[in-house]
Amino acid sequence: MPDKWSVAESIYHCYLLLKLTRITSACYLPIARSYMKLRHPKIKRHIDDMENIYREKTMKAPFILKPKMKREYALEELRNLLEEETEKLKSCVESLTKEQCYWIRYPDPVPEYPNVVQVVKPLRIHEEHHYMVVMERESKNKEKSF
Numbered sequence: 001m002p003d004k005w006s007v008a009e010s011i012y013h014c015y016l017l018l019k020l021t022r023i024t025s026a027c028y029l030p031i032a033r034s035y036m037k038l039r040h041p042k043i044k045r046h047i048d049d050m051e052n053i054y055r056e057k058t059m060k061a062p063f064i065l066k067p068k069m070k071r072e073y074a075l076e077e078l079r080n081l082l083e084e085e086t087e088k089l090k091s092c093v094e095s096l097t098k099e100q101c102y103w104i105r106y107p108d109p110v111p112e113y114p115n116v117v118q119v120v121k122p123l124r125i126h127e128e129h130h131y132m133v134v135m136e137r138e139s140k141n142k143e144k145s146f
Helices: 009-037 075-093 098-104 117-143
Strands: none
Touching: 009 075, 009 098, 009 117, 075 117, 098 117
16 A cells, blocks of 8 residues: 555564663663662552553654665565564563563653553554554455455
8 A cells, every 4th residue: 555564664663662772671670670779669559551542643753764775675584583583572671670660660651651562562552553453454455456
């Protein structure tokens, strides 16, 4: 479709967001963990709610997350990239305790300083959103071809 991302570009976009989150986490989480150990905070409640921002009209992707693919990828390659990045992010957060996952907040004012759990949940929602968009588009294209 004109002015729409291809399936490969949609997957690559999800990969870019996951990679950006992982790189940020790899730098930020060790510092936040150290700070938490110094403060010895008491967790009052475990907040894991995260609004599904994809239900309403969605925003345009920032330039850093727009898929500028330097080469063509097979869908299997893209899926592998996404899965490898998922595993890397898992290894960034797997050493965190439950308390750390809820106490550590990312310095992002737009989603109101989400904790680790609240950062990971939208990644899944985001991928699901793009999957549904691609499936809808594919379904419309099949209807047109009949």
